[in-house]
Amino acid sequence: MKRLGTILLAALLVGTLAVTAFGEPLKIGISKIMAHPALDAVEQAVKDTLAAAGYTDIEYVLGDAQLDFGIAVSIAQNFQAQNVDLVVAIATPTAQAAAQVYDGSDVPVIFAAVTDPVASELIPSATDPTGYGNITGVSDLIPVPSHLALLKQLSSDIVKVGVVFNPGEVNSVVLTDMAEEAAPGLGLEIVTAAADSSANVPLAAQSLIGRVDAYYVTTDNTIVSAIDAILAASVEAAVPFLMADSTSLPYATLTAGFDYYVHGQAVGDVVLQVLGGAAPNTIPAVYQEDAEVKLNLDVAGLIGFDFPTSVIEQAAAILYGGIEFAK
Numbered sequence: 001m002k003r004l005g006t007i008l009l010a011a012l013l014v015g016t017l018a019v020t021a022f023g024e025p026l027k028i029g030i031s032k033i034m035a036h037p038a039l040d041a042v043e044q045a046v047k048d049t050l051a052a053a054g055y056t057d058i059e060y061v062l063g064d065a066q067l068d069f070g071i072a073v074s075i076a077q078n079f080q081a082q083n084v085d086l087v088v089a090i091a092t093p094t095a096q097a098a099a100q101v102y103d104g105s106d107v108p109v110i111f112a113a114v115t116d117p118v119a120s121e122l123i124p125s126a127t128d129p130t131g132y133g134n135i136t137g138v139s140d141l142i143p144v145p146s147h148l149a150l151l152k153q154l155s156s157d158i159v160k161v162g163v164v165f166n167p168g169e170v171n172s173v174v175l176t177d178m179a180e181e182a183a184p185g186l187g188l189e190i191v192t193a194a195a196d197s198s199a200n201v202p203l204a205a206q207s208l209i210g211r212v213d214a215y216y217v218t219t220d221n222t223i224v225s226a227i228d229a230i231l232a233a234s235v236e237a238a239v240p241f242l243m244a245d246s247t248s249l250p251y252a253t254l255t256a257g258f259d260y261y262v263h264g265q266a267v268g269d270v271v272l273q274v275l276g277g278a279a280p281n282t283i284p285a286v287y288q289e290d291a292e293v294k295l296n297l298d299v300a301g302l303i304g305f306d307f308p309t310s311v312i313e314q315a316a317a318i319l320y321g322g323i324e325f326a327k
Contacts, residue, residue: 029079033091045264072097111137115171162212201226205233
């Protein structure tokens, strides 16, 4: 944090943002759990937000953990060795790795795309920033009950919902628990299938064929990395597949998720607050809102499914012939 303070002081003195007193650029480490359109959009939006604010001389140190927590820790250690001034950690495991490496440090760690930062032990409270230390950021906690209600709107025949999840990901467990808690009140039953790695996703998805009336996948990085296997199983079973990530629309019957570029802009805004002199422990975590429903008519055609009018009216976009059309 001392170097960051020097940078800010130098910026005030010379009128140039993101340059140290020695002419060195601000150095920011960005780590994500894997390369994926949603997480890539977060990374790009952070960069764009800082550039738009005038931070044009930044050296970015990038890391892709490839769904491996050990690699995520190594990336954070590399950031530390390279003396980065601030860390942006995209996804829960990556943020946990950065928090572990930077525990007790004054280098700010800004998390992104973290489902439940409290359950992930990144912050002690969802509303009170006191005691956060050097960590804050933006959560992408999805509205699971609303997603299940959307499935119920698709057809009254949907009773059993198949959820493939990774029991080793905190975010996935939290969301699966939320689904199991909300389902009975909607007249639904959650049928789970565990997959602790991308390689095991196809088997888990296949195990649900004939046992469920629809598939639902949350923002589980492991499952999303093998989303084509969920699609294949849903098509074979001829049942709808709802995905909680709008960037996965080509692989699902419908999605109900956030715009992750907008999410990244919110993360960038938090970074700007820190660069402006605010301590992370004075910035409450941000929870994104405004999930959008999108429909894939191509996949719906493969399973012989027609969307009801009530769902079509909710849609912000429709994919047809491989092209996404905004409504």
